[in-house]
Structures are given as structure tokens and as C-alpha cells.
Amino acid sequence: MTIPSAAGAHRDEPHRVGLSQRLNWLRAGVLGANDGIVSTAAVVVGVAGATSEVMPVLLAGSAALVGGAISMALGEYVSVSSQRDTERALIEKERRELADDPEAELAELVGLYEARGLSHDTATRVATELTANDALSAHLSIELNIDQDDVVSPWHAALASAIAFLVGALLPMATILLVPHPARIVWTFVAVLLALAITGYTAAWIGAASRWRAVVRTVTGGAIALGATFLVGSLFGTVVG
Template sequence: MDDSGTPGAHAGEPHTGGLAQRLNWLRAGVLGANDGIVSTAAVAVGVASATSQVTPVLLAGAAALVGGAISMALGEYVSVSSQRDSERALIAKERRELATDPEAEFEELVGLYQAQGLTVGTARQVATELTERDALKAHLSIELNIDQDDVVSPWHAALASAIAFTIGALLPLATILLLPHPARIVATFVAVLVALCVTGYVAAWIGGSSRWRAVARTVTGGALALVATFLVGTLFGTAVGG
């Protein structure tokens, strides 16, 4: 038994409740940081490539930071709220079905465990024991993969996204504002790409996918965004200067 109290569980594996909540804010945080880094850096680099003055870069970067953080928070809140409402509706539906026709629900549970590879006798015994303990929890788990005590929170996702976006946005903004004009764009490119390596790696770690493939995708996308806005800013600055 590990620290979670689950017999036979391996250390470090998420056998306790709250997994959906933790993944919810981790996912929102990583995506928020990634968007904060890329979008704010793109705006700042675009303006900095058009002018050597600091004030326009500061104003554009600050506007991108504030607007982006609010937009990310609202987007996460709306998205996760819809997911939460759907989960609550499914839980309420299952509760009604158990109240109106418990026999049919029990037989459905037996059939679902049979579909998992258990024999009829074992499936019926498992269904009986779990129904006696918590019928709703048993049905939600096997039918819908939902834990009624671990429904995701839109507020957690919104807050994590806004904070992470702000932190991510501060990195390129500080780099491009504090360094002198000849070096600040190159330094911002480097800082952004390094930061994207970190967020890409963490995102892959959370999702259990290939780390280096995720890093390559994230860095490539960020680099394309920076190059595009740099070219736009350069063309605009040349046109205005001309």
C-alpha cells in the first residue's frame, strides 16, 4: 500500500480523488503560459521591429498582456463551465434512472462488467458489492468515467489560465523592454524559444505523450509567429520611414 491508502497501489500513481481538478488547472496553466509567451512576444516583436522607441512597445505589450489574460480566463471559464454542466446533467440523469428502475440499472451494470471481460458470476458479484456500497458511483465510473466528487471547476481553470498567461507574457515583455535596441529582438527570440521548450515539455508530461515531439511543435509554432510579426513590423516601419 502506498501513501494514498489504496491497497496494491504504486507510489506516485493518482489513485486518490481530485485528479480531474489537478489536471484541469495544470492544463489551463500550461496553455495559458504558452499563449502568454507567444502572443505577447509576437506583438512586442512586431512593434519593436517597426520602431526603436520604447513607449509604443510598452503600450502594445501591456495591452496584449491584459487583453490576453482576460480573454484566456473567459475562454477557460466558458469551456469548463460547459463541461461541468454536462457532467452534472449526466449525474442527475443516472440518479433518476437508479431511483425509477434500479433492477434494470443493476442488470446494465452486470452487462458492462461482462463487457470488460469478467464472467457472468464474477460480474454479478462485483456489481452487487459495488451497488451495496455506492450504486451511483459505480454506474458513473463504469458507464461515464465520471467521479461525482471530482467535477471540474471553471473558476480554477480561469484563474490558472489568467495567472499563467500573465507570467508567460512578462518574460518576453521584460526582455524586449530592458535590453538595448540592437539586441532586444534577438534576445526576445531566444528567451521565447527557451520558454516554449519548457511549456511544450510540461504539456507533454501532463498528457503522457512524446516530450520532444511536443517541444518541436511548440517551438516551431512560436518561431513562425515571431518571424511573421517581425516581418510585418519591419515592412510597416520601412513604409512609414520611407
């Protein structure tokens, strides 16, 4: 029986190389796009429910777009920076332990492989060979599930989130400003829910998850947000009027 090499086996599976960076970009991009679509649409639909004038909608939508993009970028940067700092601290801790007591670390690695189901002899052989090749990577992989060459980047996450938010926010802004009253609210609902369906489907496709479950989740959440803000705007407009 021939065992396929790791490089050629199951190429459609994400395995480990670059996985953290890929998922980091995907997560930040999807969150940014969804937030841009939903939050901006909610603002402009809410304002449009209160008034038929274009300028208040434009001002509120622009403020939501700029403020939301900056907020998303800052949030992603802080969050991912904390994750990166934690990963780096764990890597340095493991490096010190290997330098201070390599024999104890080798014994620990053997025990970890035994806990995974390997016999003592096999676990010893595997741990010894991996230690000889790259002791730090071996310990980081089995102990902490960390790849020292694949630590997430906060700048990448922040940039992806901000750009995705801006792109997502442009759709409801353009729709509600270009379509004449009163059809603009209906068309904004349609455009936003369609965009959310595409976003959810694409994210699930990239992440090899259930496409339709993601679509239902994103569309349902967006519909609830738009409906709630339109109701608030309509009530406010009725009271003011």
C-alpha cells in the first residue's frame, strides 16, 4: 500500500499551512461586509422611514459608513493584536522551556503522543525525530496548535474589515439615494437581503461550510435589523409629523 505524500493528499482540505491567515482574512472580511451592509442599511432605512427628504438620509448614511469602517478596523486590530501577543508569548515560553530542560520537554512530547493513542515505542520514535528536526514546532503543534510561521496579523484583519465594511455599506447607500421615493425603501430591502445572501453563501463556500444555513442566518438577521429600524423610523416620523 502506498501512502500519499502530504503535499498531494486531499488538496481541497485547508490543513495548516497559512490556515490562520486565511481564516483571519475571511473572518474579518465577512464580518466587515455584513456589518457594513446591515448597519448602514439599518440607519438609512430608519431615517427614510421618518422622512422622504434625501439630505438627512445622505448625512446619516455617510456618518454610519465612515464611523462604522473606522470602528470595525479598530475593533479587529485590538482583538487580533491581543490574539497575536498571546500566541507570541506562548511561543517564547515554549522556547525557554526547551532551552532550560530539553530532556523533560522530550519526555512531555512522548507523553502527549501516547495520549493520542501511539504506543510508547512509536511515540518515543516520533517525538525524537520531530525534536531532531524542529523541537519548537513539534511542541507548538501538539501542545498549543500553533504554527510559529502562521501567527495572525492585526493589520491584515483591520484592513480587510475596513475595506469590506466600506464595500458593503455602498450598496444600501447607493440604492436608497438613487431609487425615488417611496420605492427606495422596498428596493433597499431587496438589494440588502440579496447582498447578504451572496455574502453568506460565499463565506460558507470558502470555509467549506453549509451554504444554505449561512444564507438563512445572514438574511434572517438582516431582515430583522431592517424591519426594526424602519419601524422605529416610521413611528418617529409619525410622532414628529
